Amino acid sequence: MKTLLCILTLSIFLQLQAQGQEPLKLAVAGLDHGHVGWVFNSMNRGDYEIVGIAEPNRELAEKYAKQHGLSMELFFEDLEKLLDEKKPEAVAAFGNTFQHLAVVEAAAPRGVHVMVEKPLAVSLEHAQKMKALAEKHNIHLLTNYETSWYPTNHRAKELLDSGKVGNLQKVVVRDGHRGPKKIGVGPEFLSWLIDPKLNGGGALMDFGCYGANLMTWLMDGERPISVTAVTQQLQPENNPQVEDDATIIVNYPNAQVIIQASWNWPIGRKDMEVYGLTGTIFADNRNQLRVRMAEGYDGFDEQTYLLPEMEPPYPDPFMLLKAVVRNEIKLPEYDLYSLENNMTVMEILQAAKESAEKGETIYF
Template sequence: MTASAQAKKLKLAVAGLTHGHVGWVLSAIDRGDFELVGIAEPDRDLASKYAIQYGFSMDLIFADLDNMLEETEPEAVAAFGNTFDHLRIVQAAAPRGIHVMVEKPLAVSLKHAQEMANLAQKHQIHLLTNYETSWYPTNHKAKEILMSGEYGNAIKVIVRDGHRGPKKIGVGPEFLEWLTDPQLNGGGALMDFGCYGANLMTWLANGERPLSVTAITQQLQPENNPKVEDDATIIVNYPDKQLIIQASWNWPIGRKDMEIYAEKGAIYADNRNQLRTRWAEGYDGFQEKIYELPELDLPYPDPFLLLKAVIQNEIQLPPFDLYSLENNLIVMEILEAAKKSAEQGKTIYFN
């Protein structure tokens, strides 16, 4: 980025404080790349807790989103409330020409996502979706290796994401309340963790839409997740490859990993920084190479620097980028089909 763009602060507002990841933006208030001009949060007690923790003034707090946008005139809004409210935020921001970045997934439903996309396109705003795995150097290295053609075409991709469950890992009460609500979150583990695999595969496949989706869901912790599924297995079928998504609130160990099986070998993105490749030899032999990868160059590893760079035209996202609207509309198609498949007990075919 140029020095002039770095020097120009982004006027940023926050919509909601009930998302457990809101600390990412609040902890960065003083670093200089953006100015936090307002926070829309009706829960004064919650806002006060964060004001004390992160040292900001309660003068930044507005009970009403529209009032906050009118009075503070931000360039962008970062959404850190429940997923159902993403549509409402775009409805308020887009006509004012204010860009929006939401935490994954894009929306609670395909209908909401399409309404959001229409508003973004009509009013020419950026609408980005932030995933933790978008920052993983292993995922970017895996795509680089796959795109080189050295291993041949991908045949099967397996993406596993999850942890022990929101209650078991101790998320805050305001986060737990909506994360386990089928209306406010759009579902349970299927939405919370299924979106990662759909997002990554759409990126790897350069925006290719699947042929069909088949899903099975379970509720293995009814005492902790009484209203939603907490385990999902999703099979996404393409003409020449298959994606298997394993999304769970029942993993004993938290994980975000991806395996790519290609014609001549396999690529394992084991976590954020560790990647392995296996070049096939004979029946079950292989040559393994292990990578310890450094963090990506700025601004990509930081969602707020990336948002700033996109808005200030320092970066143009490639087609079907992990953050992009076109990618995340396909993600929502896959998630919607997965929910229908699990409910109806049959494969859902795409048009």
């Protein structure tokens, strides 16, 4: 898979050279998100240039500068100063989720586009403020999910839309791992993942957002009618302030999604099952897809597919960000990265938190 991604990266780089395109001027806001390595590992391929990094923690800044061979002149303690001096076209936010609002507050009035790591915000209130700023200042506000790049998820939607398995009835989405501490995330990442203010919660926010995002997309933006959620804390010694397991049932007039978000899976997973009237689609992981067509009472015919990566810019968040900012592509309505999709995600997550706290179904 890594070889294929390298080939795709080289291909897009050669296309950029041939077309004479200037790289996207990109700023990085924050370094305490464990996924920030993506932006540094891909920075030499040519489609974007890191013009500045905002990180008030000097020790953390020096750590990344040494690790990736970066000049300390790239680093700023203050994001607004970075934006005014370096004038980037876009900002990639890699701080804690609570900081997403502050990034948009700084970037939007300056006309700078923003991409945040999932979920969009810690709360619906923060998300609404971010949306208002993005619309007022006419910027793109994207939310990056790993599963947005999965060819299996895109093939599943194509098959569903084609009628292959009949009308959609139920979707089950499972995401998670053994828990942040057990999988050994860095100390700066762990400190806010298990903080209810900085992360908005625990596993419900961290992994519940995937299922809400995918279902909103599969349903072409249809809003649900109710949300019911149950949360548990199965590792109080590791996650003392937040839930580490969540089951969320989201009801629609003619369909339902069950989201299982957990920091207690024995094996890390991101998978989805799509049930229609006549068959089921299993997106087992990024590349393996199974289609099971019903035969009789409990019989079925099953086909397994190993799917190649999607064409650029879709396998990579920074390629996609550049393509959107430069108006090379226009995201379809309720696209996985889109603001309208992720506002619905935040409504679902907010309702799920309320449902778990009150022990009752929340109606939209």
